[in-house]
Amino acid sequence: MGTERSTLLRKEKDGRFEPSPVELLFDLVFVFAATRLSHYLVEHLDWTGLLQAFILLLAVWWFWDRMVWTTNWFDPEKWPVRLMLFVAMALGLVMSTSIQGAFGDLGVVFVVGYLGVHALRGAFIIVAAWRDSRQLSMNLMRASLWIAVSSPLWIIGALAEPGQRVWWWLAAIALNYLGPSVRYWLPVLGRSPVDNWAVSGHHIAERAQLFVIIALGESILVTGETFNGEWMTPATVFALLAALVGTLLLWLLYFNNTAGVARKFLEKTRESGRVAANTYTYLHLVIVAGIVLVAVGDELVLSHPDDPLDPVTAAVVFGGAALYILGNLLFKRSVGYRWLKSHIAGIAVLAGLFLASVSLVALTPLIALWLANSVLLLVVIADEVAHRRSAAGAASLAS
DSSP states (O other): HHHHHHHHSSSOOOOOOOOOOOHHHHHTTHHHHHHHHHHHHHHHHHHHHHHHHHHHHHHHHHHHHHHHHHHHHTTSSHHHHHHHHHHHHHHHHHOOOOHHHHHHHHTTHHHHHHHHHHHHHHHHHHHHHHHHHHHHHHHHHHHHHHHHHHHHHHHHHSSOOOOHHHHHHHHHHHHHHHHHTTTTTTTTTTOOOOOGGGOOHHHHHHHHHHHHHHHHHHHHHHHHHHHHTTTTHHHHHHHHHHHHHHHHHHHHHHHTTHHHHHHHHHOOOOEEEHHHHHIIHHHHHHEEEEEEHHHHHHHHHSTTTTOOOOOHHHHHHHHHHHHHHHHHHHHHHHHTTTHHHHHHHHHHHHHHHHHOOOOOHHOOHHHHHHHHHHHHHHHHHHHHHHHHTTTTTTBBBBB
């Protein structure tokens, strides 16, 4: 039995192993989750709905991210790890299907899925790592204790009135995200050593890139569902084209140059765990949030392309693109780039377009979406020119 347990760990912590098929299968749960988040935000387009959707996104991302780190340490080709992933998929589906009613009558169901996977993960990895890596097991025990501290807040929130639930859950998710940033500090024991969180940079980067593709795929799904074959309506057809062009531009801004540079940076860094947590756990959340907001904007534009542009639609269309550019800016800075002026300028222009659209210029949602795409295109072009001038981006990296 001891031999079987020891073989569950990846043999080469710094090896270049690719995501396995079972990990890709696990990720499919989050296509559905991202779609439900977009629909939830469309149906709750106010400040309260935005805060609620943000909390749900934080929970979904934390669910996925913790499982990514788990499969970075444990071999998903081994059947005990696979079975754990299968159960986690089921719990993820429970959580995803309850997103629409999470702040209604399905709060308990949502929490069962969310806390269930953390309990499963904690119990499995502490036991599985104990004989082979006592330090890793202790570190993961610390992480589980942090989850345990936040669990009462999740449960109280699920049982509270919907109006109060948002504040309980906001406090709970804040505790979850605070843990890694303070290296799971505990009284007496102090903080977890940085060296004990070493990861495979290649694996973490590949999984994060796959999630970005999932989010972009969700955007296409929402676009297709909203369009519904209205080929005889020119404005709707142009809105469909604008949504597709926007998705392609989002892909180019992330994948054309940066993704490969970031992967190599993480593979070479000494503190792989700390850099991976900052770059992929925290900053990629901004990128994914931008994609979800862009998908919501695409749905609003497809539904009413010729209507007068209202402030909420303008904020979603221009804000989604700006948030995505901001996420890429912070992501690139975290892997060695200087602060990119093209990205900062793009965010400023989008902010200016929003202010102009609600105060000075009468636009339609369709025109607003094409304007946002134009800004994205200019940022993509500027990014490509900078890389070509600097010999595949080397000169644009900070020393």
